[in-house]
Amino acid sequence: MRIALIGYGKMGHQIEQVVIERGHEIVSIIDVNNTIDFDSPAFKSADVAIEFSTPASAIENYRKCFAAHIPVVAGTTGWLEHLDEVKTACIDGKQTFFYASNYSLGVNIFFALNEYLARIMNKYPDYNVKMEEIHHIHKLDAPSGTAITLAEDIVKNLDRKKNWSLEKENKASDIAIHCIREGEVPGIHEIVYESEVDTISIKHDAISRKGFALGAVVAAEFIKDKRGFLGMSDLLKF
Ligand SMILES: NC(=O)c1ccc[n+]([C@@H]2O[C@H](COP(=O)([O-])OP(=O)(O)OC[C@H]3O[C@@H](n4cnc5c(N)ncnc54)[C@H](O)[C@@H]3O)[C@@H](O)[C@H]2O)c1
The missing domain is CATH 3.30.360.10 (Dihydrodipicolinate Reductase; domain 2)
Structure with missing residues (x-):
């Protein structure tokens, strides 16, 4: 699978390792200084984007993923006051959005x-x-x-x-x-x-961040060919 990483901090680095371990390819890494790469062919070639950035940047990043028709695994927390807005944009635009407050x-x-x-x-x-x-x-x-x-x-x-x-x-x-x-x-x-x-x-x-990263990559594998507003209850059936 071709994966774009948005946010290359502690979680972005941990997710990169898991992506490689599970045999996927990172086609684009976007952080605060290269947001221009949302317009790049490499980003647009991704099957899924995994977003772990900051509460202030997350919504704009989701919007850019929707505009490029790239399914998003959203990990950033602290933006839930905009949840309805994101959900509406996802459903009305027939996009794919997966959110979990915790992926482990x-x-x-x-x-x-x-x-x-x-x-x-x-x-x-x-x-x-x-x-x-x-x-x-x-x-x-x-x-x-x-x-x-x-x-x-x-x-x-x-x-x-x-x-x-x-x-x-x-x-x-x-x-x-x-x-x-x-x-x-x-x-x-x-x-x-x-x-x-x-x-x-x-x-x-949590002993390390690896559990969050693994869950996010498993969610990316899960949403690749799905549409809609999804979460952990869709992925894990207890
Ligand atoms: N859902 C989960 O399971 C889970 C688990 C761990 C962390 N988190 C959340 O994930 C987020 C990131 O955590 P972290 O520990 O990696 O933080 P971090 O501070 O280490 O990394 C955040 C990165 O986002 C980058 N960034 C800032 N503005 C950006 C922009 N406009 N576009 C792209 N990148 C931008 C920063 O430069 C930084 O590299 C936080 O909101 C945290 O609470 C969620």
Whole structure:
């Protein structure tokens, strides 16, 4: 498969390795200083583009992929306020867009576990739920896209929670999210249910970025000949 990489930072470099390991070809690498290459024949020859850049650049990059009719695997987080706009552009333009707040298989298993636990907890009102997420100091968004997905999945499944908020703005019907930025941590998410008598917690700890990169390349293989607005629930059937 011919792959274009958009964003050549920590994730772009990790994805490049996985792309090569899985026998695909990188035909174009676009970063902040060569965005003119969106107009190049090399970029236009890609079967799929994998985009991990910044919240400020992602939307424009998706638009350029749609204009070139190149399916996009979108990894950048922190742009979800534009989700409806991107979805409409994808569907109306008959394009292909795959988004996951987290591409790692382990995190997606964790998402399923989180939803299951939240459903059980409807019967046990003595437990309050909170979340902690820890990432490296370079991360631009807080809470993480993964933390937002976890919180939204709890809201969907646990009737007594209506929203999430950063810890300091917390209301009883909110899930408090405590965000920590330290060192070079790839990503830790922990959901904690506390009662007066005990604590139940589930935790995902990413050891490296390779799990995210592998998931993104598997998603690229999956969307090559598909159309529409897709996500991990289309790829992974638990
Ligand atoms: N969905 C997931 O599974 C997942 C996993 C890890 C990281 N992320 C997200 O991916 C994004 C990138 O993460 P990272 O750790 O590689 O960050 P990074 O800062 O290491 O890399 C970002 C790159 O984007 C480049 N860039 C800036 N403007 C650009 C533009 N207009 N066009 C193309 N490239 C541009 C920067 O120069 C940089 O090289 C972040 O939003 C992060 O939260 C998502």
